[in-house]
Amino acid sequence: MSQSLSFLCQLSAIFLRYPDEFIKQESVELGTLISLSNLSIEQKKAFEEIRIFLEKTPLLDAQSQYVQLFDMSPSLSLYLFQHVHGDSRMRGQAMVDLLEEYRSAGL
Template sequence: MIVSLKVLSLLLNYPTQALLDDLPALKQAVSTDKLLTAKAQKFFGNLCDDLAKQDIYDAQERYVFLFDRTRSHSLHLFEHVHGESRDRGQALVDLRDMYLKNGFAVDTTELPDFIPLFLEYLAHQSFPEAQEMLGQTAHIFEALRVRLKKKGSIYSNAFAAVSEISKAEPSQELLSDILAVPEDDPNDLEAMDRIWQEEAVKFGGNAGEGSCGPDRLRMQMRAADRRPPEVTTQNMQGEN
């Protein structure tokens, strides 16, 4: 198992008291992970230390405000490249089938592209395979890092750690595509209501035949087509 990816999957889940209780052990696990650079270990350590200082209810409220009230910080991969398009349904089917093909049983109500679930899957793959998949999604993880860093969120450390693990350079074009989409306002309750009222993506239906694997998923990960005529990308400072 790739310990660092397993720990990341836990840290990016909704905070529970059990998670907070386990933080010392998680921090210890990554501190001895020889796959991690000192820089990556610092990202992990600072995130663990921040969570450890939180009251459970404050930690949960912060998590919901960051990740559940806007699409801009969504922890669903395909939200950032497919949005509301029908292609997202097929991409989810393909990702789920890849999990099953590789013996990863998905026993959860979360969609397959939920980032903690995706990271847990990668934690059980070989390191080269995990790096390959992280490289395919590098533009999505970097967009989340940039946006969370802009908000001053310690959770940007999680995505900075992913970058350190993958060693992948995100496509600047694809990254610009994502960052060009205006960010949602988490205080806009009407907009949040519209998100919840939309029809949920369903598996099947338009799911076509064909191969499922890294090549097809690579095309799906790159399927950002919402780029406006003029795009600017902000330079961000390093993580905490």
């Protein structure tokens, strides 16, 4: 995986997490990382917009919007098996099976 793709994935993971105090405390540093990165202008702009939104929005409001967007909108769910199994028992078994795959690969 190229260094810029790895950075893009890591940055995306940070911004897709449930909002917490970390995102507020590290906002300035995240802004610096974004500005100094090799990302495209469009990517930098998109990440910077999200960063500023999370920095300026009260934490409870950001958390509420996160839940509305990702937990209450099945088509936008971040849960890996939500799209395949919904809320059925098969989703739980699929997560257990995936965990076993990770373990067998040494992860």
